Amino acid sequence: MKLSIIVPVYNMASDNKLTFCLDSLINQTIDDYEIIAVDDASTDNSLEILKEYKEKYPDKFSYIESPVNTHQGGAKNKGIKAAKGDWIGFIDSDDWISPNYYETMLKKAEETGADMVGCDFSLVSEHSFEVGTIQANGREDQSGVLDTAKKRSLVLDGGSLCVKIYRRERIINDGLWFPENIFYEDNAVGNSYLVMANHYEYMKLPMYYYYQHSTSTVHTVDMNRCEDRMQASRLMLKEAIKRGYYDEVKEELDYKFIILFYLNTVFSYVRGTSFPKLSFVKKIGREFIEILPDYENNKYFKERINEEEKKMIKLQLKNTCGFVIYYKMLWAYRKLRYGKEAN
Numbered sequence: 001m002k003l004s005i006i007v008p009v010y011n012m013a014s015d016n017k018l019t020f021c022l023d024s025l026i027n028q029t030i031d032d033y034e035i036i037a038v039d040d041a042s043t044d045n046s047l048e049i050l051k052e053y054k055e056k057y058p059d060k061f062s063y064i065e066s067p068v069n070t071h072q073g074g075a076k077n078k079g080i081k082a083a084k085g086d087w088i089g090f091i092d093s094d095d096w097i098s099p100n101y102y103e104t105m106l107k108k109a110e111e112t113g114a115d116m117v118g119c120d121f122s123l124v125s126e127h128s129f130e131v132g133t134i135q136a137n138g139r140e141d142q143s144g145v146l147d148t149a150k151k152r153s154l155v156l157d158g159g160s161l162c163v164k165i166y167r168r169e170r171i172i173n174d175g176l177w178f179p180e181n182i183f184y185e186d187n188a189v190g191n192s193y194l195v196m197a198n199h200y201e202y203m204k205l206p207m208y209y210y211y212q213h214s215t216s217t218v219h220t221v222d223m224n225r226c227e228d229r230m231q232a233s234r235l236m237l238k239e240a241i242k243r244g245y246y247d248e249v250k251e252e253l254d255y256k257f258i259i260l261f262y263l264n265t266v267f268s269y270v271r272g273t274s275f276p277k278l279s280f281v282k283k284i285g286r287e288f289i290e291i292l293p294d295y296e297n298n299k300y301f302k303e304r305i306n307e308e309e310k311k312m313i314k315l316q317l318k319n320t321c322g323f324v325i326y327y328k329m330l331w332a333y334r335k336l337r338y339g340k341e342a343n
Contacts, residue, residue: 006079073178073185138202221272233261
């Protein structure tokens with residue numbers, strides 16, 4: 001079999017999200033593939049929808065019913081273990097793809113000998129195949145056999161794991177399993193998927209549709225989600241050390257840790273919660289400094305972080321209460337002035 005498509009599913013039945021995703025998979029322009037949906041103990045009627053698709057498309061569609069919720073990492077692992085295809089693709093169950101998405105990617109892999117292929121995606125807020133705001137998911141200079149320079153570039157700007165395909169034997173042979181029972185599982189092992197490949201090909205085509213809605217993981221902020229992001233960031237560094245590529249891409253990994261563990265977590269938590277706990281904000285900063293005390297010397301921190309953010313980082317590390325008050329007021333002002341475009 002040429003391809004296995006793995007779809008983690010949890011409570012995606014409403015608003016036609018799951019059916020629109022599955023229909024886009026059923027209607028792919030290739031023949032030799034399977035769809036493996038993994039229901040992660042949904043509490044809505046997502047499982048019933050999967051059963052209907054299994055009945056309608058028995059030769060193409062199958063599902064796995066998980067008795068307990070293990071989050072997307074657990075669902076992906078179950079799908080990988082069941083997959084029979086030479087290639088594996090992941091897709092979030094509220095997103096969808098162009099009809100020729102997999103045919104185009106597989107053709108590029110066959111032409112070039114790549115073991116990983118990716119493309120761009122577009123941000124959309126309604127169910128249609130009209131391309132929305134295009135987001136680059138890579139760069140053309142990353143294509144080819146992966147040397148150190150390309151690996152460093154992929155760690156920095158490798159894009160989403162969902163918007164790529166991978167040779168299954170590489171996933172299995174390298175043991176590229178996802179952590180379970182946490183959100184942000186891609187952050188933990190994503191670099192291994194990227195830098196342990198031999199040959200990557202990037203296609204400047206927006207064939208993946210990333211659905212924007214209020215219930216998605218990236219739009220949900222609470223302390224538990226923040227803890228998961230921090231744990232995924234810790235695992236990211238441990239993964240690189242364990243697999244022996246940390247030193248090769250150290251500067252890039254450290255910068256990614258700055259962003260994922262600290263910046264994204266602190267700012268999103270304070271911004272997204274009505275009454276942020278000062279002890280938690282202080283804890284984030286304290287652990288960040290313990291793990292990366294020389295963060296200010298990181299070349300990408302110097303180049304990519306703007307001066308206002310640098311000042312706020314220093315404020316938080318010195319005076320957490322002052323930081324929270326200042327940032328809350330700043331965010332309120334920006335929302336008042338710019339509305340939804342504030343960031």
